Amino acid sequence: MRSKIVLALLFLCVAAAGAFFALRAPARPNVVLVIIDTLRADKLGAYGNPSPASQELDRLAAEGVVLEQVVAQASWTRSSVAAMLTGLYPRRLPVIKEQWDPLPSGVESLAEVLKRNGYFTIGLTANPQLNVDFKFEQGFDRYVESSVTFSWMKDREGKEKAGHGHAVRSADDILGQSLSLLTENRARPVYLQLLLMDVHAHHRITVERVDPDLRGFPDSEYLQAVRNATLPLADFIPKAKKILGENTIFVVTSDHGEGLKDHPAVENSAKHGNLLYRSHLHVPLIVLGPTELVGKPAKLAGLVELIDLFPTVTDLAGVRSPSGIDGASVAQYLRSSSKIAVGSSAVSETRWRKGVNKIAVTDGESLLVENRDGWPGTAPEELYGFAAPQNGAADSTLGSNPQVASRLREELVRFEKGGRF
Ligand SMILES: [Zn+2]
Numbered sequence: 001m002r003s004k005i006v007l008a009l010l011f012l013c014v015a016a017a018g019a020f021f022a023l024r025a026p027a028r029p030n031v032v033l034v035i036i037d038t039l040r041a042d043k044l045g046a047y048g049n050p051s052p053a054s055q056e057l058d059r060l061a062a063e064g065v066v067l068e069q070v071v072a073q074a075s076w077t078r079s080s081v082a083a084m085l086t087g088l089y090p091r092r093l094p095v096i097k098e099q100w101d102p103l104p105s106g107v108e109s110l111a112e113v114l115k116r117n118g119y120f121t122i123g124l125t126a127n128p129q130l131n132v133d134f135k136f137e138q139g140f141d142r143y144v145e146s147s148v149t150f151s152w153m154k155d156r157e158g159k160e161k162a163g164h165g166h167a168v169r170s171a172d173d174i175l176g177q178s179l180s181l182l183t184e185n186r187a188r189p190v191y192l193q194l195l196l197m198d199v200h201a202h203h204r205i206t207v208e209r210v211d212p213d214l215r216g217f218p219d220s221e222y223l224q225a226v227r228n229a230t231l232p233l234a235d236f237i238p239k240a241k242k243i244l245g246e247n248t249i250f251v252v253t254s255d256h257g258e259g260l261k262d263h264p265a266v267e268n269s270a271k272h273g274n275l276l277y278r279s280h281l282h283v284p285l286i287v288l289g290p291t292e293l294v295g296k297p298a299k300l301a302g303l304v305e306l307i308d309l310f311p312t313v314t315d316l317a318g319v320r321s322p323s324g325i326d327g328a329s330v331a332q333y334l335r336s337s338s339k340i341a342v343g344s345s346a347v348s349e350t351r352w353r354k355g356v357n358k359i360a361v362t363d364g365e366s367l368l369v370e371n372r373d374g375w376p377g378t379a380p381e382e383l384y385g386f387a388a389p390q391n392g393a394a395d396s397t398l399g400s401n402p403q404v405a406s407r408l409r410e411e412l413v414r415f416e417k418g419g420r421f
Contacts, residue, residue: 027188027189027247028118028119028189028317028318028319029189029248029249029289029290029293029316029317029318030188030189030190030191030192030244030245030247031114031119031189031190031191031192031248031249031251031313031316031317032190032191032192032193032194032237032244032248032249032251033110033191033192033193033194033251034194034196034233034250034251034252034253035084035193035194035195035196036196036198036199036229036230036233036252036253036254036284037077037126037127037195037196037199037200037254037255038199038200038202038254038255038256038258038272039226039229039257039283039284040254040257040260040282040283041070041254041257041282041283041284042282043219043222043223043226044057044058044061044226044230044284045058046058046061046062046066046284047068047284049223050217051214051217052213052214053214053217053223053226053227053230054227054230056230056231056234056235057230057231057233057234057252057286059234060234060237060286060288061286061288062297063288063297064250064286064287064288064289064294064297065286065287065294065295065296065297065299065300065334065337066284066285066286066298066299066300067284067285067286067287067300067302067304067330067340068299068300068301068302069282069301069302069303069304069364069386070253070282070283070284070285070305070306071281071282071283071303071304071305071306071346071348071362072084072254072255072256072257072281072282072283072306072348073089073090073306073307073346073347073348073349074090074255074256074348074350074352075256075257075273075274075275075276075280075281075348075350076098076255076256076272076273076350077127077129077130077255077256078095078098078101078103078129078130078134079096079350080255080256080306081129081130081136081195081255082095082103083095083307084253084255084306084307084309084310085103085109085110085111085309085310086103086107086108086109086110086307086310086325087307087308087310087311087321087322087326087327088107088307088325088326088327089307089326089347090349091349092326093107096351096352097351097352098273098352098353100134101134102133102134102135102136103134103135103136103138104135105135105138108139108322109138109139109310110191110193110310110313110314111123111138111140111193112138112139113139113314113319113320113322114139114191114317114319115139115140115141115191117317117319118189119189119190119191120141120188120190120191121139121140121141121142121190121191121193122140122142122143122178122181122182122190122191122192122193123136123137123142123143123144123192123193123194124143124144124174124177124178124181124193124194124195125144125145125146125194125195126146126148126168126169126170126171126174126195126196126197127168127195127197127200128146128148128149130145130146130195131145131146132145140193142181146168146169146197148167148168168197168200168201169197170198170228170232171196171198171228171229171232171233172232174194174196175194175196175232175233175235175236178192178194179236179239179240179243182240182244183243189247189317190244192240195255196229196233198225198228198229199222199225199226199228199254199258201225202221202224202258203221203271205221205222205224205225207221209221210223211224218261219260219261222258222260246290247290247293248289249287249288249290249293249313249316249317250286250287250288250289251285251286251287251288251309251313252284252285252286253283253284253286253306253309254283254284255283255306256272256273256281256283257278257279257280257281257282257283258270258271258272258279258280259271259272259275259277259280260279262277262279262389262390262391263275263279263377263390263391263392264391265377265393265394266376266378266391267375267376267377269377269392273350273352273353274350274352274353274356274358275350275358275375276348276350276358276359276360276369277367277369277384277390278367278384278386278387279390281348281360281362282386283306285304285306285309287316287334289316293316293335294316294334294335295334295335295336295337296337298334298337300333300334300337300338300339301339302330302333302339302340302341302342302364303340303342303343303344303346303362303363303364304330304340304342304346305327305346305347307325307327308327308328308329308330308342309327310325310327311325311327311328311329312327312329312330312331312334314329315329315331316331328342328343329342330342344363344411345361345362345408345411345415346361346362346364347359347360347361347411347412347415348360348361355373356373356375357372357373358370358371358372358373358375359372359412361408361411361415362386362408363408363411364386365386366383366384366385366386366401366404366408367385367386368381368382368383368404368405368408368409368412369381369382369383370412377392377393378392378393379392379393379396381396381398381405381409382395382396382398383396383397383401383404383408384396
């Protein structure tokens with residue numbers, strides 16, 4: 001009888017302690033990841049662009065953390081996004097070939113990890129590169145794929161897939177549907193992942209459709225596309241916060257940049273996928289959220305790779321990321337507003353289509369590119385200042401900086417042997 005009373009008291013104590021800790025334990029934050037496809041960092045005001053194209057998003061970025069030097073692991077969508085969402089280099093996944101490397105099922109993605117930790121997961125993509133065909137719906141409770149089919153997307157028998165010719169959904173459309181889905185799904189916490197295609201479609205914008213205040217700036221059609229994505233996004237963020245609450249982290253980034261007119265001496269350099277210059281690799285990364293989670297408003301220097309996004313987001317959310325990944329969390333630098341120092345180098349590569357084979361490494365100061373495919377206008381090996389003009393072989397400073405080239409070459413050798421940075 002006495003022991004029963006002791007047991008009952010013990011049970012009450014444990015229950016009370018459990019209730020106490022349940023009340024005290026902070027609720028996991030909602031996470032909203034927005035990938036603006038093909039968005040160059042240097043075309044945003046938050047990264048020094050003088051145009052007003054992104055001024056509404058820039059105002060929000062001034063209240064958050066801007067990571068200044070973020071490098072994509074690939075210059076085309078699926079390879080880069082797969083790396084970003086898993087913390088693994090594309091070759092380790094592997095997601096290397098445009099036809100048909102899917103997101104592997106044996107690797108845990110950000111959505112899968114968050115779902116496993118109690119999140120309700122919602123994904124929308126305007127780019128078919130992230131469609132169910134490529135297994136990017138893994139880990140999502142709701143997944144809205146693109147109805148567009150690019151002309152190269154033949155099925156495995158070589159037959160062209162149906163549906164070609166649908167219009168790419170606009171940011172307005174995707175963000176509007178996201179708000180409805182957030183309203184429908186009151187489960188907490190929420191992970192929302194979006195991929196917007198407006199900037200990717202910049203070549204469809206004619207000079208007449210450029211707003212008068214953007215017309216005097218270089219690449220004004222591209223800047224108009226940046227406005228088409230960032231203006232509705234800046235409108236969406238406070239609305240989403242109203243639905244989800246203050247305990248919400250917004251991460252805005254891109255999968256790769258765009259060559260535009262920066263490399264006229266190099267063949268087929270205006271778009272992305274084929275080359276690995278800064279224009280193709282330097283992407284924005286802006287983190288907004290409660291100061292106690294993401295740190296004070298700041299611009300943080302220091303090299304970051306897109307593979308670092310996954311462990312950083314899980315870290316900010318208080319969730320463990322899988323062991324053995326290549327990326328490293330930079331959350332501590334956000335919280336302390338200090339220069340980021342997680343790795344010595346960033347590596348990017350592309351072998352997406354036949355005849356393309358390039359690998360690049362940067363330490364944040366210099367960029368070494370190995371063009372292993374004999375691409376017209378390039379040298380087999382090129383060295384540049386990271387922010388310097390990179391117009392192919394003619395601009396390369398390889399001859400005058402042999403020690404820098406040698407050091408970066410060693411980093412690449414180490415990478416290709418499977419070493420980490
Ligand atoms: Zn892309």
